[in-house]
Amino acid sequence: MSVISLEALAKRYPKNGGGETTIFENLWLSVNKGEFVCIIGHSGCGKTTVLNSLAGLDRPTEGVIIVDEKEITGPGLDRAMIFQGHALLPWKTVMANVAFAVSSRWPKASRAEVESRAQKFIDLVGLTGSERKRPAELSGGMKQRVGIARALSIEPKIMLMDEPFSALDALTRGSLQDEVRRICRETGQTVVMITHDVDEAMYLADKVVMMTNGPGAMVAEIVQNPLPLDRDRTGMHKHPDYYALRNHLIDFLVSGSRTFRDNIPPGYDPRKPPVVRPAVAA
């Protein structure tokens, strides 16, 4: 059962001095309920554009986006966005930032209900004790945690994340990845996340969407993650399929993303990009 379905999506911008640039066109993608999907591709291929269209913040030039069997026409509380630059409101405390989302989702809830719900998610991301702090008093990792708490607190059908951890140091990134994975698995959250980091995609994703370079980007293939569901971040490299997967992803980023256009495999159908599952046996 797919919760998200992108159908024949295209985005074009008018070019300087006439004509149009096609960022991507005829892009099809579907995401199942509870799935964690990562989109990987080089800078400028249109990942953010796809995600913003899905969030309703940007309008595709062509095509439709269907969420839960309804075409979306704009942003909505069924989809929560975790922004790359955390996007916290700096004049509000941690509590007020999360409460702002909660009271938007449940406008009739009492103040006490709003705060207790916000508190629950602040606790969930491990920020108990920092409720009264303002974003300027938080580290980068803590800010991103508030962003995650804010997104989760509205119980979205879908979480959208645009390189949520790219500005963090490796240690903080690792612990936040652990937390996001734990929370998403516990709640069966559907997630679409953009990343540049192959290891992050391997750890978090159930499937990885490989986008070719723009302009005119396409989904070259969908990679199924062969690693077991109970993988852990520090030990997964011992799995026999680890290198098969890793090499597959890196090969694509190094050359495939560039050359795919010029030798499109026979039978390639943009509506149903090939699904591959790299493994030692294969």
Place this chain on the structure above:
Amino acid sequence: MMTNNAGRSYVVTALIAFAFLLAWHIGVQTTSSGGPPLDPEYAKLMGATATTGKSPMPGPLDVGAKLAEHLSQPFYDKGPNDKGIGIQLAWSVLRVAMGYGLAVLVAIPLGFLIGMSPMMNRALDPFIQLLKPVSPLAWMPLALYTIKDSGKSAIFVIFICSIWPMLINTAFGVASVRKEWLNVARTLEVGPFRRAFTVILPAAAPTIVTGMRISIGIAWLVIVAAEMLVGGTGIGYFVWNEWNNLSITNVIIAILVIGVVGMILDQALARVGRAVTFPE
């Protein structure tokens, strides 16, 4: 270290003030004693101050004594040309408060509109650009002619001169609210009113208050000049009246008082500014 430096600056301030008062005091003394003998015609013209051998320029002690006298009864009222300095100040502050208050009521909503709509911004820009550089006093004849009431004309002049910085800063502050904050509100389906009050207003508040602070400074500058023109009441009229009375002591006191009130108004808005500023 910090407190030490601050303490030192206070000492220097006190020293400069003392040196200034001393120089003033001595300067006034020497004109009276060391000067050439007075031309009797001139002495007659200048009246008592000259014939008693004192300089017509008051010294700090004269000003201090007069100031104490004013402060001891700031609110007496003995007819149109003799009112306590407190009453005159209260009139000026009242006019500024009314003109400025009206300007806030117009500039902030209008600035919001301009800031939110690039179309309105372009449409209204020529008017703002044209009217902003006009000296507020140039409006005075027009105000007197149309409003036909000198007090209200002064309020109008305050209104027209304080509106521009607030209007421009509000529009700018609203237009430059970070896109990602607006996107947060959009993804949370926040309605336009709630968005205006919970996202745009706090985000633009530091810029808006800066505009308000510039405006109050201009308003206080202009009220003195406006009251000199329209007469009747107010600290500006007081200055003019005392000049006609040749009471330089009172003129100096008025300058001092105008400065102090201006400083209080400015600091009050600086405080508001600090309260709405957020670190990023």
